[in-house]
Every structure is written in structure tokens, then in C-alpha cells.
Amino acid sequence: MTGIFSLAGKVALVTGASRGLGRAMSLALARSGAHVVVNGRKPEGIEATCKAIAAAGGAATPMAFDTTDVAAAAAAIDRIEAELGHLDILVNNAGYGNGRTASETSDAQWSEIVEVDLNACFRLARRASLGMIRRRWGRIINISSVNAHIAREANASYCAAKAGLEGMTRALAVEWGPMGVTVNAIAPGYMMTPDNMETPLRSDPQKRDRFAQRTALRRWGQADELDGAVVYLAGDASAYCTGHVLVVDGGMSVKI
Numbered sequence: 278m279t280g281i282f283s284l285a286g287k288v289a290l291v292t293g294a295s296r297g298l299g300r301a302m303s304l305a306l307a308r309s310g311a312h313v314v315v316n317g318r319k320p321e322g323i324e325a326t327c328k329a330i331a332a333a334g335g336a337a338t339p340m341a342f343d344t345t346d347v348a349a350a351a352a353a354i355d356r357i358e359a360e361l362g363h364l365d366i367l368v369n370n371a372g373y374g375n376g377r378t379a380s381e382t383s384d385a386q387w388s389e390i391v392e393v394d395l396n397a398c399f400r401l402a403r404r405a406s407l408g409m410i411r412r413r414w415g416r417i418i419n420i421s422s423v424n425a426h427i428a429r430e431a432n433a434s435y436c437a438a439k440a441g442l443e444g445m446t447r448a449l450a451v452e453w454g455p456m457g458v459t460v461n462a463i464a465p466g467y468m469m470t471p472d473n474m475e476t477p478l479r480s481d482p483q484k485r486d487r488f489a490q491r492t493a494l495r496r497w498g499q500a501d502e503l504d505g506a507v508v509y510l511a512g513d514a515s516a517y518c519t520g521h522v523l524v525v526d527g528g529m530s531v532k533i
């Protein structure tokens with residue numbers, strides 16, 4: 278990859294990259310020349326992502342930690358800066374919902390979702406921004422969801438956390454813009470990845486079809502269909518773009 282889409286010489290951290298969208302985005306960033314630090318909680322999956330990157334001719338470093346572990350997350354950013362020299366791109370991707378109705382959701386279950394989908398992303402961005410601001414160049418990319426804009430039943434904590442993540446994206450963009458750091462979000466629609474086929478939405482053919490028909494393109498997204506968005510937001514191609522939420526949903530959110 279050359280020109281404005283090249284990420285040669287950049288170091289990226291992708292959280293939640295042991296499978297799914299995080300793995301696909303890690304591969305895309307590595308193919309564009311970035312050295313990718315691959316995170317997840319379990320070592321097996323992140324090793325597999327690193328192997329896939331190496332097989333594609335890229336460079337990767339595995340780094341297992343739980344993004345909600347305050348000390349471990351801060352230590353990971355510091356370790357990247359110390360061992361790889363700089364952290365230029367942070368992709369806050371680790372996240373999930375719990376599929377519970379509001380009346381079934383305890384305070385602890387609400388807090389768990391807000392912790393992983395919002396609080397942990399803030400702490401990682403704040404820590405990563407220190408070096409980025411010092412070097413006057415940085416890219417923070419938060420993985421949101423169409424559920425920040427349109428709601429699905431049994432999903433209140435996730436919708437709230439992702440909407441908060443988008444508010445945070447705009448606020449940090451304004452705060453760190455003068456220091457050369459852009460902050461953007463990607464809001465994917467419903468994506469089919471090899472690892473999440475067993476969720477009720479995906480395994481039930483009727484539900485699967487209902488969600489496909491909800492999109493302008495009449496199909497689910499594939500895991501690698503965020504590749505273009507993440508590479509664009511990670512490099513010089515998006516130099517004048519900040520505080521933006523790039524919706525990648527096959528037209529779900531514009532269709533009646």
C-alpha cells in the first residue's frame with residue numbers, strides 16, 4: 278500500500294482482535310503497513326491473528342489483557358511505547374452487549390456493558406493520547422454500532438454505551454484536534470463473522486433474513502467490510518476528518 282493509504286512506520290493497537298471484526302481490521306491495518314499489536318483476553322485467539330498477519334507478510338505483536346482491567350490497560354499502552362517506540366493508532370474494538378431486556382438487567386449487568394463498551398475505551402484513549410499529543414500525530418478509532426442510533430429490543434445497556442462512545446468521540450476530537458490527534462468512530466450494521474454465527478439473530482434463518490431485508494443492500498455485512506473504513510481513518514487519507522461517525526451498515530439506518 279502506498280500514498281495516502283499507507284500506514285508504513287505506524288504502530289496500531291486493536292483491542293478485541295482475537296476473532297471477528299477485530300481480527301479482520303488487524304489484518305487490514307497490517308496489509309497497509311502498520312505494525313499491529315493484537316489484543317484480546319485469551320492468548321489462543323490473539324496468537325492465531327498474529328499468525329494470519331505474519332502469513333500475509335505483516336508484522337504483529339500479541340498482547341493479552343482485559344481492557345476493563347485499569348492497571349493492565351495502562352501498562353499495555355506504556356509497554357507498547359517502550360518496546361515499539363510509539364503508539365500511533367488505537368482501535369477501541371473490544372465490546373459486546375448482553376441481550377437482556379431492561380427489566381432483566383441488574384445494576385451490575387448494566388455496569389459491565391458500560392464498562393467494556395465505554396469506560397475502558399475512554400481510559401485507553403486517554404492513556405494513548407499522551408504519546409500521540411507529544412508527537413503531534415495520532416488516530417483514535419472507536420467501534421460503535423448502528424445501535425447507537427437505532428434501537429433493538431433487549432439491548433438498552435449496549436445502545437446507551439455505544440451512544441456514549443459516539444458522544445465521547447466528538448468531545449475528544451474537539452479537545453485533541455489542536456494537538457494533531459483525530460478521533461472518529463465506525464458504526465457497523467449487522468455483520469456476519471465466522472465466530473458469531475451461533476447468536477440467536479444469526480442462527481435463526483427467519484431473523485437473519487428479516488435483518489437482511491432491513492438493509493438497502495438486502496444482505497448482512499461480512500467481517501472484512503470494515504477494512505476500507507478503518508484503513509481510511511487510521512492514516513493520512515483522513516487527515517481532515519475528525520469527530521465523525523462513519524456508518525457502515527449496508528444502508529440499514531437510511532431505509533424505512
Ligand SMILES: NC(=O)c1ccc[n+]([C@@H]2O[C@H](COP(=O)([O-])OP(=O)(O)OC[C@H]3O[C@@H](n4cnc5c(N)ncnc54)[C@H](OP(=O)(O)O)[C@@H]3O)[C@@H](O)[C@H]2O)c1
Nearest residue numbers: 293294295296297298317318319343344371372422467468
Ligand atoms: N458483529 C456485529 O454485527 C457488530 C455490529 C455492530 C458493532 N459491533 C461491535 O464491533 C466490535 C467487535 O464485534 P465482534 O462481532 O467482532 O465481536 P466478537 O466476535 O464477540 O469478538 C469480540 C472480541 O473482543 C474480545 N474481548 C471481549 N471483551 C474483552 C475485554 N474486556 N478485553 C479485551 N478483549 C475483549 C474478544 O476476545 P476474548 O474473548 O479473547 O477476550 C474478541 O476478540 C464490538 O465492539 C461490537 O460491539 C459488532
